[in-house]
Amino acid sequence: MPLGNSGIGPGLDGSDPARQLQEYVRRGASFSGSEAHVVFNNEKGSFKNVSSITGLDSKDDGRSVCFTDWDLDGDLDIWISNRNGPQIRFFQNSNPSDGHGINIHLSGNSCNRDAIGARVILKVRDNLPQTRTVTAGSGFLAQSSKTLHFGLAKEDVIEEIEILWPNNKAQIISNIVPGNYHIEQGSDPVEFKVRSNEIEKSPNPFQETFNDRTFLSQRLPLVAFFGRPPEAKDKPLLICLTVEDCKICAAQKKEWEVSPPTGVHLQLISESTLALSDPEKLRLIQLIYDHFFDVSEREIPTPISFLIDQKNRLCAIYRGHIDQNLLLEDCINININGSQLRSRSVPFSGIWASKRISSARPLDFVEDLLDADLLDPAANYINKEINSLKEDELFPMLLKRLEALKSDRSTP
Ligand SMILES: [Ca+2]
Numbered sequence: 507m508p509l510g511n512s513g514i515g516p517g518l519d520g521s522d523p524a525r526q527l528q529e530y531v532r533r534g535a536s537f538s539g540s541e542a543h544v545v546f547n548n549e550k551g552s553f554k555n556v557s558s559i560t561g562l563d564s565k566d567d568g569r570s571v572c573f574t575d576w577d578l579d580g581d582l583d584i585w586i587s588n589r590n591g592p593q594i595r596f597f598q599n600s601n602p603s604d605g606h607g608i609n610i611h612l613s614g615n616s617c618n619r620d621a622i623g624a625r626v627i628l629k630v631r632d633n634l635p636q637t638r639t640v641t642a643g644s645g646f647l648a649q650s651s652k653t654l655h656f657g658l659a660k661e662d663v664i665e666e667i668e669i670l671w672p673n674n675k676a677q678i679i680s681n682i683v684p685g686n687y688h689i690e691q692g693s694d695p696v697e698f699k700v701r702s703n704e705i706e707k708s709p710n711p712f713q714e715t716f717n718d719r720t721f722l723s724q725r726l727p728l729v730a731f732f733g734r735p736p737e738a739k740d741k742p743l744l745i746c747l748t749v750e751d752c753k754i755c756a757a758q759k760k761e762w763e764v765s766p767p768t769g770v771h772l773q774l775i776s777e778s779t780l781a782l783s784d785p786e787k788l789r790l791i792q793l794i795y796d797h798f799f800d801v802s803e804r805e806i807p808t809p810i811s812f813l814i815d816q817k818n819r820l821c822a823i824y825r826g827h828i829d830q831n832l833l834l835e836d837c838i839n840i841n842i843n844g845s846q847l848r849s850r851s852v853p854f855s856g857i858w859a860s861k862r863i864s865s866a867r868p869l870d871f872v873e874d875l876l877d878a879d880l881l882d883p884a885a886n887y888i889n890k891e892i893n894s895l896k897e898d899e900l901f902p903m904l905l906k907r908l909e910a911l912k913s914d915r916s917t918p
């Protein structure tokens with residue numbers, strides 16, 4: 507949250523409470539504390555806490571729980587989305603059961619295609635009818651499947667399914683057996699099959715092949731921190747931080763020894779050497795990482811590389827192994843701007859909801875420097891970027907904050 511925009515006002519000691527709260531959350535804390543997820547089982551009208559026995563009692567900071575019969579075996583499985591990592595978790599229901607279930611996926615044709623609002627009433631011989639409605643938007647940034655699921659216990663024949671479509675048209679389907687069905691409005695059910703009962707398990711991405719690249723649409727000037735060697739005058743600069751005992755770092759260095767990256771000046775920095783020679787720069791690298799990934803003092807995956815253009819602006823961050831071809835493409839595209847740059851910065855194409863294209867806000871970065879008590883680097887940064895900082899309406903407040911922190915520091 508930008509300085510002075512919290513709306514809460516300063517604390518008694520002149521601090522910004524909203525900013526402190528934000529920092530607390532960025533460090534991985536939660537507003538709701540370390541509460542484990544809770545699951546209650548409805549047993550004939552009385553609720554039993556079955557959290558630990560189901561294995562669902564994780565301490566994630568959950569935001570949305572989504573139910574779906576993912577493996578189409580007749581029981582509901584669960585996806586949970588979290589604010590912190592892991593951001594999604596899948597819980598496959600492997601509770602042994604000889605019961606049945608039916609999954610019904612509806613498609614409207616004279617009503618909305620997703621059939622949102624459709625109500626399905628399922629009638630079996632000896633039990634009460636069950637009713638489900640197709641809804642959307644059941645959670646924060648995630649929602650349950652629009653496929654309706656009915657648990658049937660031992661029932662093996664459904665006497666009748668009544669569908670009330672959103673345009674008030676009714677459809678009756680009789681004598682259907684448990685399974686998975688797609689029903690197009692007005693048509694007979696079409697059964698769909700399970701492709702595989704085995705959930706595909708991808709290898710852990712943090713093993714030797716880990717790589718990730720973020721092409722930034724908002725380019726932060728970093729001239730204050732990274733000097734440009736004369737041989738990199740007309741080329742982008744790639745600063746790569748490596749650590750010892752890191753297999754990916756060793757493999758990356760070996761690859762570059764055989765085939766150096768083209769179109770870029772490579773600067774390899776060893777973390778242990780930098781920790782001795784310039785520990786402040788190491789802190790700055792951590793801070794830059796935290797700033798762009800909106801975290802606080804998280805361990806940085808290595809190798810970590812920063813692509814800096816000829817104007818000393820940070821253009822891309824690579825975590826792990828760098829794909830040579832991608833790096834070359836990024837260097838070729840380093841001078842694009844506006845909508846072209848914005849489109850390249852996202853992992854897939856789409857339609858932008860806003861025409862406004864934001865640019866980096868150096869003032870936010872200086873605030874992070876001040877939060878980290880890096881007052882000299884902050885003053886140095888202000889000095890180097892004074893022209894762009896002056897355009898920010900909150901710049902006078904930033905200077906006041908810097909002066910206040912300096913005087914705090916000088917007070918014995
Ligand atoms: Ca299932």
Ligand SMILES: [Ca+2]
Pocket residue numbers: 579581598599600601
């Ligand atoms: Ca199952």
